[in-house]
Amino acid sequence: MEGKNLAVGSLVCGILSLVCIFFGYGALVGLILGIVAIVLAVNAKKNGFEDGMQKAGLILGIIGTVLCGITFVACALCAGVLAAASSMY
Amino acid sequence: MFPFIEIFGRQIPVYALMAILGAAAICVTAVILAKKRDCISAEDIFYMLLYAGIGCLIGSKLLYLIVSVDVYWLDGKSLKENLRYWLVLLTTGGLVFYGGLIGAALGALRYCTHFKIPVGKAFETVVPAVPLFHFFGRLGCFAAGCCYGKEYSGVLSVTFENAIGAPNGVPLLPVQLFEAAGNLLLFTVLTVLYLKTLPKLSLTGLYLVCYSVMRFTLEFFRGDDIRGNALSLSVSQWISLAVFAFGIVLIVRKYQKCKILPP
Numbered sequence: 001m002e003g004k005n006l007a008v009g010s011l012v013c014g015i016l017s018l019v020c021i022f023f024g025y026g027a028l029v030g031l032i033l034g035i036v037a038i039v040l041a042v043n044a045k046k047n048g049f050e051d052g053m054q055k056a057g058l059i060l061g062i063i064g065t066v067l068c069g070i071t072f073v074a075c076a077l078c079a080g081v082l083a084a085a086s087s088m089y
Numbered sequence: 090m091f092p093f094i095e096i097f098g099r100q101i102p103v104y105a106l107m108a109i110l111g112a113a114a115i116c117v118t119a120v121i122l123a124k125k126r127d128c129i130s131a132e133d134i135f136y137m138l139l140y141a142g143i144g145c146l147i148g149s150k151l152l153y154l155i156v157s158v159d160v161y162w163l164d165g166k167s168l169k170e171n172l173r174y175w176l177v178l179l180t181t182g183g184l185v186f187y188g189g190l191i192g193a194a195l196g197a198l199r200y201c202t203h204f205k206i207p208v209g210k211a212f213e214t215v216v217p218a219v220p221l222f223h224f225f226g227r228l229g230c231f232a233a234g235c236c237y238g239k240e241y242s243g244v245l246s247v248t249f250e251n252a253i254g255a256p257n258g259v260p261l262l263p264v265q266l267f268e269a270a271g272n273l274l275l276f277t278v279l280t281v282l283y284l285k286t287l288p289k290l291s292l293t294g295l296y297l298v299c300y301s302v303m304r305f306t307l308e309f310f311r312g313d314d315i316r317g318n319a320l321s322l323s324v325s326q327w328i329s330l331a332v333f334a335f336g337i338v339l340i341v342r343k344y345q346k347c348k349i350l351p352p
Contacts, residue, residue: 025176035143042136046204062139066112069146070105 003049010040011053014060021067030068037061092233092253107229111222112142118218122283128210137211140200141193148192149184156185156324183235183254186223187304187328193219209293209343216293217279220272220300227269238262239312254313264310271303291343297336305329 014037020030041058044050093100116138123134158178163171197215201208230236234252238261246260255261278299279292308326319327 025180028176028179031146035146038139038143042139042200045136065143065146066109070101070109 003044003047003054006040006044006047007049007051007054007057010037010044010057010061012057013037013040014057014064017064017068018060021064027068030064034061034063034065034068038065092251103232104226104229104235107225107232111225111229114225115215115218115222118221118280119215122217122280123214125284126214126286129206129214133204133206134211134214136204137197137200137206138215141197141215144192144194144196144199145189146192148195149186149189150179151192152185152188153183154178155188157183185325186226187325187332190219212293213283213291216296217276217283219296220275220279224269224272224276227265227272231263231265231269235313236265237312238264238310261312262310264307264312267310268303268307271307272300275299275303289344289347291339294336294339294341294343297332297339301329301333301336305333 013033017030017034017037020026020033023030037057038061041054041061044054044057092103094103094106095101116135119134119138120131123129123131163174166174194212197212198208200206201211227236233254234249234257235254237249237252237255240259241262242260245263247263247266248260249255249257251257275296279296282290282295283292305326308323308329311323
């Protein structure tokens, strides 16, 4: 039962993380939800619950984390941006 | 060089794509290595890498924020404005590999301790693939023009035109490519040693020692000083010293442990 609850939670978080991609800075929330989906799916499997819902939650969580992460992963020091950000305020 | 690529009408950072390729490469490689030895299940290795990936993302951004941010709180501004400022900090700027490495190690450790997987065996299985991930990451750095080298006009110098971090139009030392090549060599050596199954050798320790020496050396040729310095060494060099010492400890401990235990 606990495994099933975790799988349901994982699926919901995975779906929400994909939805958040389309909301600009909401992708930050999507990133967090994607990470939560992954952790819940892994814990569901470890609790002995392995079915389509757990796998879907895991896959959607991974996709959501990756797509939301792309928004924030930019290996650029952007010192100018940071300076501009603090000077804007 | 080419920091962005257009996919379906959206500008995607090449660095992010390289990171995804690297993550896929490390997963595939680690699962193959796990099946070769058959001491840890491939499924556990995959899940452990997911935890490590989460830790890597958080750790690399966290360390970047610690070493690169000068202003943590805008005095005289409202909470809402400060939260917006932090949103800008989180969504721009870069990542620090050592933060990612530490975060990944902690994430993997959390998985192993929570689900009672032998930590040593799990790390030894995954470690050969870590420099492969880093190889792709450094190619991403080169594409974006960040983590650049000092000014240099000789053979192999590179002049960026559309770099995000590097000064454009200035010939620089392609330190990113040197480190990528070093990581590829390290991956090859560690994989060969893994397949030889040398019980007295700690591959984790060897990786930490070799990478820290490489990183410490290459840091002298880096031109992006804004990363942070203390007492004439960069933050990454200080971390390299600590990582080197830790690697030596792992190597010595494993060797001594194998000598004590009966064959």
